[in-house]
Amino acid sequence: MSSGRDMLRRLCGLLGLTPARNVMLLPPPGEGRAPNEPAGRDGAAQRSDRDRSNGISELHELxxxxxxxxxxxxxxxxxxxxxxxxxxxxxxxxxxxxxxxxxxxxxxxxxxxxxxxxxxxxxxxxxxxxxxxxxxxxxxxxxxxxxxxxxxxxxxxxxxxxxxxxxxxxxxxxxxxxxxxxxxxxxxxxxxxxxIDLQGVRQEADGSIVVDGSVPIRDLNRALDWALPDEEATTIAGLVIHESKSIPEERQAFTFHGKRFIVMKRVKNRITKLRIRPAEPPPAARS
CATH class of the missing domain: 3.10.580.10 (CBS-domain)
Structure with a gap:
């Protein structure tokens, strides 16, 4: 399995670039490792390598x-x-x-x-x-x-x-x-x-997330390990408008992609603040 340094050097190769010999792409082995972190690779590390490979291959698509x-x-x-x-x-x-x-x-x-x-x-x-x-x-x-x-x-x-x-x-x-x-x-x-923590995102005591409408979907997905789609909209407010096919009023709520979105604040036609929580599962059917 290739090291992280090899991965970055391969990235440079794919881009047609050759790093100078005296340029250190990553710290020497061990310098960035926590004191009790094992040197061997486990399944999570292998998945991480696959994610990096996928990230490199997707650069031309984004x-x-x-x-x-x-x-x-x-x-x-x-x-x-x-x-x-x-x-x-x-x-x-x-x-x-x-x-x-x-x-x-x-x-x-x-x-x-x-x-x-x-x-x-x-x-x-x-x-x-x-x-x-x-x-x-x-x-x-x-x-x-x-x-x-x-x-x-x-x-x-x-x-x-x-x-x-x-x-x-x-x-x-x-x-x-x-x-x-x-x-x-x-x-x-x-x-x-x-x-610093992702700006415009706040964890509430009840487990919900309060988000500024301008927060990019990709940043939110990365910070919270979510998988909200970002093909049709860039920001979280744009996603709500796209999915609801409207400009929602304050206190309106919508459920999609496994989340419950509540509009907390709207300024003119802009959604400026949302509350997001997991969608409640549908009630079990009675037998």
């Missing part, structure tokens, strides 16, 4: 729009804010990179990297109030929402970049996509010490 962070969930920076407020927002954010906009969130003028902000602050005579954020920001990279994940992954590796703004055929901003978003389609969730 598009950037399938995994991107939707524009309604994007967290960006207003270039017209006071410099010290921008610096604080960047350093307080759990994200390494954030889009920079001016005038409108659709007008992305750059991408701010926390490391570049720290580097600017280290310059002599520079204080948070004097940082010119537009000069610190990197040029944004715009990619079509119809780009296949296989092609986007190749582009990320070729350009040595991790972050792109997703636009539709008219150039309108649809969201953002990162290298990590694509890799998670292959290897599952990639967590580190700075990761």
């Amino acid at each position: 598009e950037v729009s399938d995994v991107m962070v939707h524009r309604t969930a994007m967290r960006g920076i207003n270039a017209d804010e006071a410099p010290e407020a921008i610096v604080r927002a960047v350093l307080d954010s759990p994200f390494t990179r954030m889009p920079l906009w001016r005038g409108s969130t659709d007008n992305i003028i750059g991408v701010v990297h926390a490391k570049d902000v720290l580097r600017a602050l280290a310059e002599p005579g520079i204080a948070p109030a004097t940082v010119e954020i537009a000069r610190v920001a990197q040029k944004p990279w715009f990619v079509p929402d119809t780009t296949s994940l296989k092609e986007q992954l190749k582009a990320f590796l070729r350009r040595k970049q991790h972050f792109a703004i997703v636009v539709d055929e008219y150039g309108e901003v649809q969201g953002l996509v990162t290298l990590e978003d694509i890799l998670e389609e292959i290897v599952g969730d990639i967590s580190d010490e700075h990761d």
